[in-house]
Amino acid sequence: MARWFSEPWTDDIKFSVKINKRIFSKKSKYQKIAFYDSDELGRFFTLDGYMMANERDEFIYHEMMIHVPMSVNPEIKSVLVIGGGDGGSVRELTRYASIQSIDMVEIDEEVVRTCERYLPLTASKLRDPRVKLLFENGALYVRETGRKYDLIVVDSTDPYGAGTELFTADFYQNCFKLLSSGGILVNQHESPYFDEMKTIMQKTHAKLKKIFPIALVYQAFIPTYASGHWLFGFASKKLHPIDNFKPDIQKSLNIKTKYYNKKIHIASFALPNYVKQALIIDNPFFNNIK
Amino acid sequence: MARWFSEPWTDDIKFSVKINKRIFSKKSKYQKIAFYDSDELGRFFTLDGYMMANERDEFIYHEMMIHVPMSVNPEIKSVLVIGGGDGGSVRELTRYASIQSIDMVEIDEEVVRTCERYLPLTASKLRDPRVKLLFENGALYVRETGRKYDLIVVDSTDPYGAGTELFTADFYQNCFKLLSSGGILVNQHESPYFDEMKTIMQKTHAKLKKIFPIALVYQAFIPTYASGHWLFGFASKKLHPIDNFKPDIQKSLNIKTKYYNKKIHIASFALPNYVKQALIIDNPFFNNIK
Missing domain, CATH: 2.30.140.10 (Spermidine synthase, tetramerisation domain)
Structure with missing residues (x-):
């Protein structure tokens, strides 16, 4: 059977x-x-x-998580990945020779070790010499470290269990402090379609919007995530994902992608009306978001 | 239970x-x-x-099927809908006062009658005076009618059973002949993700491309269709969906949409690399497509 x-x-x-x-x-x-x-x-x-x-579609999530911010600020040298134990985000980051250090703070060492063993193509670059693995609580790490980063990638689970703290305003505030002036934070931002995830999307956006001068949401077709309509957050101190977009970075670096391209970069920020409406901050929903 | x-x-x-x-x-x-x-x-x-x-997301499919071509050629006056028995495509079409006639050729009268009864918000405009319902085989109709159309909407099931003939080169060739010089054909074009639908997508595009000077594919997030990544075909005699896009049509007509907007129009034609690759006509796959 x-x-x-x-x-x-x-x-x-x-x-x-x-x-x-x-x-x-x-x-x-x-x-x-x-x-x-x-x-x-x-x-x-x-x-x-x-x-x-x-194995079928992890490339979509990881390409969209990494190549979008890297095409806005190709000067990124130091990166912090929070979560991301499967190594897919790190793999995409290591394709940029200009990146000098990637600190990956994953709370659960077992995720990393089992992905290295059972998903080796995704976890293939965790031994890159630029990568430093820290098996710690990401929320604590950003509160306590003194390091500065040009890019923070919040590659978390949904806000349950170990992932809960990675969706709080305190966490985003601490990330903001760690970012350099051209710094960018990207995060997995749930989905706009089903109610429970939509609520998380709304709260997450409201929190980021209060802290970062620029906070937008972009999307990708990820058939194996709930609804297939998956969102990412793009938050930064000064760089705008469209106005500051450098469309030819991947081409000049000969980075081949299976999902991401120049037009997709711009298109991913074009949200359907019902999603835009849900994200309007003066929506009564947003009063008293904690 | x-x-x-x-x-x-x-x-x-x-x-x-x-x-x-x-x-x-x-x-x-x-x-x-x-x-x-x-x-x-x-x-x-x-x-x-x-x-x-x-009821939750039919607006996405129907808005994307209709407002894309209507924003490229607002001069459309006569429309042929093939299939579309639930009435959603007709409902969106009737929002344009400039449209003078909508012939809907649906093979199965029972679909129309039951949707009128059980899905009244979708089927709400089937009694509009401009709408003529013809309960006939759409493939036969386009072979035999002498009428000319500015827009043909192929709102079909998958190519099984009653829908099979609506995916043949003969059918598209007959549609081409019925279209006016500014004419556009749009069709539901399956999904690029799962193999069986991807093959249909490839064959459908190859057939349209051989017949129409302009043939492109556009996409929308439709969570309840397989993979959530759903495609539409845009084929025309001379109008290009981006170069000839009239972005302010809906605004000038005060047509409110829940999914479609100006940016979505352009973004929907930005395909991921893996989809573009699958649609390249000199792909060996396309030899001897019937």
Whole structure:
């Protein structure tokens, strides 16, 4: 009999993929980690029952997370990745020779070690000499470190469990302090479609907007994330993702991408009316956001 | 016990929605028609087990199908809709006072009559005096009619059963002949992500490209269609969807949209690299397409 992995996108919506086998499962100190093999999505891994990355489309999420900010500020030299234990964001970052240091603060070492073993193409660059792995609480790290960064990538789970603190105003405030004057923060920003995620999207945007002079939302088609309409936040001290866009960076560096391109960069900031409406800050929803 | 409606997106992927009840089900001469009520998507209807439209997001599909061509040629006066039995495309068309006639050729009268009864907000404009309903085979109609049209909207099911003929080169060739010199054809163009639909996308584009001087693909986020990354074809005799775009048409006509806007129009034609690659006509895949 066929076995299926099912993920609840809401209480009333399920996404299911037929699996060949579960190849690993363990409860770490922070969460349940599992890896599965499937024909349709290749190998994928889950945290607490939610799909984090699969071989079929992880390139979309990771390319959009990294190449958007790198095309706005190609001077980025020092990067902080919060979360991102599968290594996909680091892999894309290491394609830029100009980047000198990548500090990755991932709370759960087991995620990194199992992804190195079971998702080696995603985790392929975690041993790059520029990468420093810190197995710590990201929210604590940004409160306490004195280091400055040009780019902070918040590659988190949803705001549950270990990920909760990475969606607070305090966390974003601390990130702001660590960023250089041309600094950019990008974060996974949930989805605008289903109600619960939409609420997180709204609150997250409201918080970033209060702290950063520039705070926008961009989107990508990620079929295996809830609704397939996935958002990223772009927040910065002074650089605007369209006005300061340097469209030929990847070409000049001979960086080949499977999803991202110049037109996609601009298009990803063009939001449907219903999403724009949900993000308007003088929406009554935003009164008293904590 | 909760009841679920499940749709296979591929043999290995399922999308499921919790339903309150099935409110109608009947096998018509052409297909099985069913209507369901759900909390998450409102009421929705299916043909042969595939979701066609739901109250939650049908606006996305129908707005993108209609407002894109109408913003390229606001002179459109006579429209042919093939399929589209739920009435959503007609509803959007009737918002343009400049349109004088809308012939809708839907093979299955039962779809129209049941949508009028069970999805009244979608089917709300089928009684508009400009609308003429013809319950005929669309492929035969375009072969035999002598009428000319400024816009042909191919609002079909997937190429199975009743929808098969609406994906053939003969059909597109006949549509071409019926179109005026500023004429545009738009069609539902499947999805680029899962293999089977990707193949249909490729073949459909190759056929349109051989017949129409201008043939492009555009996309929208439609969470309830397979992969959430849904495509439309734009084919025309001379008008280019970006070069000939008239961005202020909806504003001047005070047409309010929930998804479509000026930036979305342009952004929808910005395809990810992997989709562009799949559509390159000198791809060996395209040899001997019938």
